[in-house]
Amino acid sequence: MDNRTFFRAAAPVTAALLALTTGCTGSTVQGRPGAAGLRDPFFPKAGNGGYDVSHYDLAIDYRPDSGRLSGTAVITARATQGLSSFNLDLSGLDVEDVKVQDASARFNRTGQELTVRPAEDLKKGQEFRTVVTYSGKPRTVNDPDGSAEGWIPTGDGAVAVGEPVGSMAWFPGNHHPSDKATYDITLTVPKGYEAVSNGRLESRTEKNGTSAFRWRSAQPMAGYLAIAAIGKYRVTTGRTASGIPVYNAVAPEEAAASAEALGRIPEIVDWGSRRFGAYPFDAAGAVVEAEDTLGYALETQTRPVYPGAPTDDLVVHEMAHQWFGNSVSPKSWKDMWLNEGFATYAEWLWSEDHGGLTAEEHFRAFLKGDTKADPSADADWGAFPPANPPSAKAISDDPVYYRGAMVLHRIRQEVGDRKFFDLVRGWTAEHRHGNASTADFVAYTEQRTGKDLDEQVWQNWLYGADKPKG
Incomplete structure (x- = not known):
């Protein structure tokens, strides 16, 4: 058989098959x-x-x-x-x-x-x-x-959380x-249950023995930050000084122990707005589950979830994520230190602004392993560089949190307070409701501060394999 003859004969058939399989009528695959x-x-x-x-x-x-x-x-x-x-x-x-x-x-x-x-x-x-x-x-x-x-089923309902x-x-x-x-x-849940999600509660409708709760998140959200919480919660509402509505849903057995820390949410939102830039969402609040429901807290957007009554520091950490992680979200899971380093540093700043240790004192405590000054200072923060976690399992390990915070403090040491806080507020504004990578942060920091930090910060603290000594 002459191959040239074969291919001439086959060409119309091939074109017809392409049209059928692609839904197109011409030779161009759409x-x-x-x-x-x-x-x-x-x-x-x-x-x-x-x-x-x-x-x-x-x-x-x-x-x-x-x-x-x-x-x-x-x-x-x-x-x-x-x-x-x-x-x-x-x-x-x-x-x-x-x-x-x-x-x-x-x-x-x-x-x-x-x-x-x-x-x-x-x-x-x-x-x-x-x-x-x-x-x-x-x-x-x-x-x-x-x-x-x-x-995750709970004693009286369920809670859905998604990181990663x-x-x-x-x-x-x-x-x-x-x-x-x-x-x-x-x-939609049986009547008598509360059902909580992200954003603002737009409506609650009772019908045929059920209650339908409609929640709206008007600002962009990554899927891992969505929450569905169903149970016999005690619900309280309020507003921040700037008018942002606060909606808290708390397991009844955790209500008394949670009241003090949750009561500070309006103050924390307004404090964060001064430190980090305008609060990026139109709602705030919390979900508190029974203590044995989850092994961790999570910064679910506008409404973090807590495993039992939270401390003030934990609420500060999860609310700081509304700026760092929720509004400015990572481009990949390798960039987790941009979430956790900033949220941990927010705890240090809250302490500094409210009569506790300064951020510098926290930093020095970690360098020395001084657990009397900071009980967390025995963390294995030098195990790996925060920009290069060795595996998916490691993205929530100590270096991502604590060495991440120390990277930020090293920048502050190098550029001074005025440029540092200008950098932080500029970063949240530049990437508001978007995504950013470690490379984006490095480039933005040097552009905003006008300082080359490669040797002092990036090589040693952010990317260096060895544990920094100071």
Whole structure:
């Protein structure tokens, strides 16, 4: 057989097959599959490529007696390439139906990936709406460091927390901090339960023995910062001096012990606004669970969650995250020190401003291992450089928090107070409601302060493998 004759005959067939498989009528392929995962250094499967989400509208119905959840997720996004298919992150739960642009879409599941094939290819730049209907018993997810996240049953309900990837246990989405979106979250529960999420409570509706709580997050949020908390909470409300509403939901057994620290939230918000720049959200507050519910506190956006009654320092730390981590979010999980170093340094600043140790005294205590001055000074803060955690398990280890804070204090020592606090406020303004990396911070710091800090700070404290001595 003459190969040239074969290929001439096959060409029209190949073109026809391409048209059928891509939904196109010409020889130009309009769409291709979006990436399954964003290749994050520590969580490569988290998030997905090919689109950018602008809004989630989640309707969640949860029955504590059976532990079953029914959900509908309406996801509005823009295609950043032509798409023949795209992925959503979803762990567990049964998907019943998927529609894209009001047309039924084919879908399949592999691990945490829900792959969606629209009836027609999506064009680059096109805004599109995906509706996923799903149900089942949501899972608890174990982190690389052994801690639990995802959907966690409690004595009288459940709490959903998501750092770093647990949010995919209760709603489908693009679950990487680099893709932030606004949210409407409606939680429907049996009458007599409270249901709490992020942002402002827009409405509470009683119907047929149920209560539906509709929450709105008008400012962008990374998926790992979403919260759903369901229980027999005691709810208190108030406002900061600047008028920001405060909504606290507390497990009854923790109410008395929590009152003092939670009562300082308005003061902490206003203090942070002076130190770090304007508070970035339109709501504040807290969720306090029973002491044995979680092994950690988490800075869920506008409404951090605490495992038992928090201390003042812990509330300062989690509220500081509203600026550092929530408004200015990491580009990748390798950049966690930008979240935790700043939040830890906020504790030192609060102490300095309220008659306790100065930040300089905290810094010196860590250098000397002086636990009389600071009980945390025996932390293994020199184990690795904060900009280079060795593994996903290490992103919540001591160097990320304490050496991260020490990096910030070294900058302050080098440039002085005026330039340092100008830098901090400029950083939160420049990247407000966005994402930033360690490289972004290094470049911004030198540009803003006009000082080369490579030898004094970056090589030794931020990237250096050896434990700095001063």
